[in-house]
Amino acid sequence: MSAPGRTRGSSTRYQQMTKAERRASLRLLGTLLKPYTWQLVGLSTIVVLAQLASVAGPAIIAWGIDNGIPALLEGRATPAIAASVAHIVAALVAGGLMYVFTRWNMTIGQNMLFGLRKRLFLHSQRLDMKFHETYASGRTVARQTSDMDALAQLLNSGLDIMVGSVLQMVFTLTLIVTMDVPSGVVMAGLLVPATMLTVWFQKRSSVIYRQIQTNSARLISHFVETVSGIRAVKSYRRQQANGEQYEQLAEDHRQSALRSIHLFGIYQPTLRWLSSITVAAVLMVGGFRVLGEELQVGVLIALVLYARRFFQPIDEIANFYNTFQSAVAALEKISGLMAEKSSVTDPEDPVELENVQGEIVFDRAAFRYDEDLPLALRPTSMHVAAGQTVAIVGSTGAGKSTIAKLMARFYDVTDGSITLDGVDLQDMSLDTLTNNIVMVTQESYLFSGSVANNIAIGNPAATREQIEAAAAIIGADTFINELPDGFDTDVRARGGRMSAGQRQLVSFARAFLADPNVLILDEATSSLDAPTEAMVQEGLEELLGNRTAFIIAHRLSTVMIADRVFVVDDGQIVEDGTPDELIAAGGQFSQLHQAWQDSLSDTQ
Numbered sequence: 307m308s309a310p311g312r313t314r315g316s317s318t319r320y321q322q323m324t325k326a327e328r329r330a331s332l333r334l335l336g337t338l339l340k341p342y343t344w345q346l347v348g349l350s351t352i353v354v355l356a357q358l359a360s361v362a363g364p365a366i367i368a369w370g371i372d373n374g375i376p377a378l379l380e381g382r383a384t385p386a387i388a389a390s391v392a393h394i395v396a397a398l399v400a401g402g403l404m405y406v407f408t409r410w411n412m413t414i415g416q417n418m419l420f421g422l423r424k425r426l427f428l429h430s431q432r433l434d435m436k437f438h439e440t441y442a443s444g445r446t447v448a449r450q451t452s453d454m455d456a457l458a459q460l461l462n463s464g465l466d467i468m469v470g471s472v473l474q475m476v477f478t479l480t481l482i483v484t485m486d487v488p489s490g491v492v493m494a495g496l497l498v499p500a501t502m503l504t505v506w507f508q509k510r511s512s513v514i515y516r517q518i519q520t521n522s523a524r525l526i527s528h529f530v531e532t533v534s535g536i537r538a539v540k541s542y543r544r545q546q547a548n549g550e551q552y553e554q555l556a557e558d559h560r561q562s563a564l565r566s567i568h569l570f571g572i573y574q575p576t577l578r579w580l581s582s583i584t585v586a587a588v589l590m591v592g593g594f595r596v597l598g599e600e601l602q603v604g605v606l607i608a609l610v611l612y613a614r615r616f617f618q619p620i621d622e623i624a625n626f627y628n629t630f631q632s633a634v635a636a637l638e639k640i641s642g643l644m645a646e647k648s649s650v651t652d653p654e655d656p657v658e659l660e661n662v663q664g665e666i667v668f669d670r671a672a673f674r675y676d677e678d679l680p681l682a683l684r685p686t687s688m689h690v691a692a693g694q695t696v697a698i699v700g701s702t703g704a705g706k707s708t709i710a711k712l713m714a715r716f717y718d719v720t721d722g723s724i725t726l727d728g729v730d731l732q733d734m735s736l737d738t739l740t741n742n743i744v745m746v747t748q749e750s751y752l753f754s755g756s757v758a759n760n761i762a763i764g765n766p767a768a769t770r771e772q773i774e775a776a777a778a779i780i781g782a783d784t785f786i787n788e789l790p791d792g793f794d795t796d797v798r799a800r801g802g803r804m805s806a807g808q809r810q811l812v813s814f815a816r817a818f819l820a821d822p823n824v825l826i827l828d829e830a831t832s833s834l835d836a837p838t839e840a841m842v843q844e845g846l847e848e849l850l851g852n853r854t855a856f857i858i859a860h861r862l863s864t865v866m867i868a869d870r871v872f873v874v875d876d877g878q879i880v881e882d883g884t885p886d887e888l889i890a891a892g893g894q895f896s897q898l899h900q901a902w903q904d905s906l907s908d909t910q
């Protein structure tokens with residue numbers, strides 16, 4: 307019997323699904339089940355046999371009483387012993403079969419979920435940046451967690467209830483009618499109010515389950531938002547206001563949970579009451595028939611036992627309906643995510659690159675983030691020779707990061723092309739691209755694991771010596787060696803926490819180890835303080851080496867090491883030249899340079 311709130315109803319969502327969505331989700335269920343067709347046939351057979359063995363119990367008792375007792379009175383014990391043995395064997399067979407069924411069924415369910423989880427994870431990773439920017443990460447998490455749980459419930463209990471419980475009712479009713487038609491009529495008569503009660507319960511429970519689901523999602527999302535924005539919460543003293551909001555949401559959740567408990571409180575006792583009335587009615591009708599010698603006592607006992615069992619599966623079936631709806635809605639959401647296509651894909655016949663030099667050419671390359679948005683990069687043509695270091699500067703929102711993201715193929719150009727050594731980025735495999743072009747972003751993301759593992763992401767084949775050498779060249783080794791376990795320190799553990807600048811140094815070492823031909827640093831030095839920046843300046847020059855490099859920078863010191871500067875304004879490169887040339891030209895860069903100079907002298 308399901309506890310209140312265990313299954314998640316989403317009938318409204320289910321009803322809102324279009325036919326196409328429903329078909330897509332059922333198709334996904336079909337692809338999950340298909341490899342297990344024969345195993346599912348085997349499982350169904352086991353359920354049928356287990357139900358037959360379990361339903362045989364009362365019939366054996368009836369036979370034992372009606373034949374065994376008279377035989378005992380005549381001094382023959384064999385029929386009574388045979389009935390007892392048969393009853394024990396039937397119970398053992400039913401139990402054994404259910405054991406095999408449960409293990410096998412759970413194993414298949416877990417295997418299916420394992421396959422689906424893996425497919426979903428790999429698919430989510432493959433999807434392009436545009437998808438990840440629009441599809442909230444919380445939703446991706448829900449696909450992997452609550453939706454998988456809903457599906458797990460269906461896979462765990464689906465076959466047992468759909469086949470087992472339904473068969474239990476069918477077999478029981480058939481046996482009752484076969485044994486005694488009037489008792490069958492009594493049972494069928496009481497089935498009418500039980501069905502009406504169940505339909506009433508089912509309708510209300512699916513609405514309440516949906517409320518519980520919505521309220522719990524609101525509660526969680528408010529909690530997550532507060533925790534992830536805790537700095538803003540503390541800075542603006544939002545604790546009390548947030549607390550009040552949370553209390554209201556928690557109260558809504560409590561109310562919907564109470565409504566669910568109340569509903570169960572009406573349904574289950576009423577169903578039991580109907581079940582008891584059935585037993586009493588069968589006993590009364592049967593009793594009179596025994597008195598009239600139209601029915602044997604053993605058969606009457608069997609009928610009473612069957613009547614007790616008859617209603618047991620009804621509430622399981624009613625609850626299962628919610629499980630089924632939740633699972634179909636979850637499947638629809640999962641299949642929706644699986645149907646998403648990445649616009650950045652591998653070409654069918656990729657061009658192999660050899661001896662890459664690192665020449666980057668934009669040929670009337672233009673880009674917009676969405677069809678109804680203006681161009682973030684207006685048609686741009688430029689040529690950057692292999693080995694050049696280019697600083698990209700410009701005001702906020704000018705389009706600097708957009709240029710960087712296009713070179714790393716986070717997005718594909720809307721028009722024109724970008725080439726590496728004369729080969730269109732879209733004509734090389736994504737592996738070739740990432741082996742040759744690496745972007746270090748300002749977030750400097752560190753994955754769980756040790757510092758050494760985080761650096762090794764740049765080149766998983768690197769030896770420990772190479773990892774430590776990369777850190778030393780970048781100038782990250784001093785602080786890493788001071789961490790509790792040096793390079794083996796877990797970056798998430800206490801003592802492994804790093805400042806923004808230290809994280810950037812680790813990501814520099816990672817990029818150095820990756821050894822790409824083209825390196826893009828997006829604001830990568832912006833969060834280093836002046837002494838740290840001075841420290842990494844040398845490492846940065848080591849990192850840049852002979853490779854082609856694009857540095858988006860807000861700091862003069864970084865810009866001045868560049869061979870060339872692009873000034874970006876309103877989605878286009880408006881100035882292009884060496885730092886000295888641009889200072890002399892008196893344009894935007896020279897003003898920017900002057901402002902930097904002034905700010906430096908102010909701080910001295």
Ligand SMILES: Nc1ncnc2c1ncn2[C@@H]1O[C@H](COP(=O)(O)OP(=O)(O)OP(=O)(O)O)[C@@H](O)[C@H]1O
Nearest residue numbers: 439675679682700701702703704705706707708709
């Ligand atoms: N994911 C996105 N979806 C829609 N528009 C975007 C997206 N990212 C950036 N834009 C828009 O594209 C334009 C260029 O943004 P971009 O991030 O390239 O500027 P930027 O020069 O790097 O700015 P900043 O120095 O502030 O980082 C801006 O108008 C911005 O609003």
